[in-house]
Amino acid sequence: MTDSAWTKQGATLSLNNACKEFGLSEQDIIHSIQQGKLQYRLNYAHGNPYYKLLRKEAQALAQALYGDDYLKKQALEHEWLTVNKEINSLKRKLSKLEKQKAELSQKLGIA
Incomplete structure (x- = not known):
């Protein structure tokens, strides 16, 4: 090659x-x-x-x-793990931003 x-x-x-x-x-x-x-x-x-x-x-x-079936299943599992990892990362980021928003709202006196 x-x-x-x-x-x-x-x-x-x-x-x-x-x-x-x-x-x-x-x-x-x-x-x-x-x-x-x-x-x-x-x-x-x-x-x-x-x-x-x-x-x-x-x-x-x-x-x-x-075999082919195993390889297809592994590809799907790998993709599922990747998507799940990204979802969890976004949840953590969203949680952090929600806390930051609440702190800013409190400082500004916004309900």
């Missing part, structure tokens, strides 16, 4: 994110790397090493190990 696949935004993901997104175990990924089924690059974040994988290859591995 060419280097362009490694530089495209969204075309790669870390080993941990591959486990979360596709429901793969770390052992499955390491075993596939050792067999030469997955390409990887060793990157460093703040001095800590991590494996960087191609998203298409990680997705193909999950599909080969668990």
Whole structure:
């Protein structure tokens, strides 16, 4: 595969994110790397090493190990978790703004 696949935004993901997104175990990924089924690059974040994988290859591995239905279910679960996380974040922001509004209303003498 060419280097362009490694530089495209969204075309790669870390080993941990591959486990979360596709429901793969770390052992499955390491075993596939050792067999030469997955390409990887060793990157460093703040001095800590991590494996960087191609998203298409990680997705193909999950599909080969668990099938199409499992992959679709994992995609839906991942999307659900992402949406739920965003909803909770917005609830916290709204709560903070409601408190700020109440304080300002009190200072202004507005009911």
